[in-house]
Amino acid sequence: MSETLIECQGLSKRYGSQLALDNVSLSLSTGEPIALIGPNGAGKTTLISLICGFIGKSSGQISVLGGKPGAQSLSGQLAALPQDALLDPRLSVGRQLRFFARLQGMNRREARADVQRVLETVDLLESINTKPSDLSHGMRKRIAIAQALLGAPRLVLLDEPTAGIDPPNAKLIRDLIRQQSRDTTFIVSSHNLDELERLCNSVVYLEKGRLISSGPLVVEDNDQGFITLRLATVPEDEFLEAAAKLPGIRQASRSAQGDYLIQADDDMHGSLVLMQLLSDKGWRYRQISRGKSLEERLYGNS
Numbered sequence: 001m002s003e004t005l006i007e008c009q010g011l012s013k014r015y016g017s018q019l020a021l022d023n024v025s026l027s028l029s030t031g032e033p034i035a036l037i038g039p040n041g042a043g044k045t046t047l048i049s050l051i052c053g054f055i056g057k058s059s060g061q062i063s064v065l066g067g068k069p070g071a072q073s074l075s076g077q078l079a080a081l082p083q084d085a086l087l088d089p090r091l092s093v094g095r096q097l098r099f100f101a102r103l104q105g106m107n108r109r110e111a112r113a114d115v116q117r118v119l120e121t122v123d124l125l126e127s128i129n130t131k132p133s134d135l136s137h138g139m140r141k142r143i144a145i146a147q148a149l150l151g152a153p154r155l156v157l158l159d160e161p162t163a164g165i166d167p168p169n170a171k172l173i174r175d176l177i178r179q180q181s182r183d184t185t186f187i188v189s190s191h192n193l194d195e196l197e198r199l200c201n202s203v204v205y206l207e208k209g210r211l212i213s214s215g216p217l218v219v220e221d222n223d224q225g226f227i228t229l230r231l232a233t234v235p236e237d238e239f240l241e242a243a244a245k246l247p248g249i250r251q252a253s254r255s256a257q258g259d260y261l262i263q264a265d266d267d268m269h270g271s272l273v274l275m276q277l278l279s280d281k282g283w284r285y286r287q288i289s290r291g292k293s294l295e296e297r298l299y300g301n302s
């Protein structure tokens with residue numbers, strides 16, 4: 001059963017004259033991963049730091065799992081992977097993780113077992129005696145995620161978990177988040193909207209410190225009738241002309257993100273006639289989905 005994870009009322013944070021979070025009120029529940037998005041400087045890292053209790057608020061209210069951020073009662077329940085997680089390059093992975101496990105109050109035996117568990121989870125048990133300086137960037141990131149999973153926290157905040165990571169490692173990290181989501185709620189901040197759309201069920205969108213929207217990431221009512229299509233190399237003009245002539249298709253246009261956005265009387269019927277057109281013409285598609293993409297909803301102008 002889901003329960004309240006984070007509750008903010010009129011939350012603001014100022015750094016000197018800079019208002020980094022401006023009167024944010026939101027309520028998030030435990031469950032599927034939550035996407036935290038917004039342009040550079042929107043206040044994402046500030047919100048994460050406030051949730052973790054790394055910094056104090058300027059005004060308003062915030063509670064995390066029913067407690068005050070940073071409270072002793074939250075110890076072991078919440079973990080964060082900062083944007084630039086740092087591991088000591090000179091100490092072996094196992095030693096560092098055992099140290100963090102001991103800090104959480106585990107005894108030697110528990111720490112050893114838990115380090116083994118989290119390293120198995122991120123598929124890097126073979127690196128237990130390796131120094132971080134001998135690991136790749138992607139592997140170090142996975143070790144940092146292993147660190148965040150120590151003690152099985154109920155909430156894990158991941159700031160840009162796949163930034164600068166190659167596609168196979170990024171996929172491993174996404175799979176890991178999915179697998180762990182049964183027991184842990186993840187809040188994932190990223191600039192990769194495609195990735196967040198595949199991973200998360202709800203989204204918190206900040207802009208210039210203000211909360212613009214917060215809610216489920218499902219097809220919204222005003223998205224009905226829209227189809228998003230990603231094609232392989234197909235002549236753009238020819239496709240747009242042919243699509244606009246199809247029965248039940250009202251409009252076809254190229255979105256700012258390079259996909260096609262098609263408006264149909266009915267999205268099920270519209271998808272079928274589009275698939276038929278692609279098949280008749282021998283045009284290949286990469287992806288077809290109902291509704292607008294997250295990117296189009298946030299930044300598109302249709």
Ligand SMILES: Nc1ncnc2c1ncn2[C@@H]1O[C@H](COP(=O)(O)OP(=O)(O)OP(=O)(O)O)[C@@H](O)[C@H]1O
Pocket residue numbers: 015016018019020038039040041042043044045046047
């Ligand atoms: N320690 C600080 N001192 C002064 N200003 C800060 C500090 N940290 C953040 N800011 C400012 O607060 C605002 C929000 O920054 P924050 O790092 O929370 O944004 P962000 O959404 O995480 O951005 P990015 O996507 O670039 O990581 C920005 O204008 C930033 O310059």
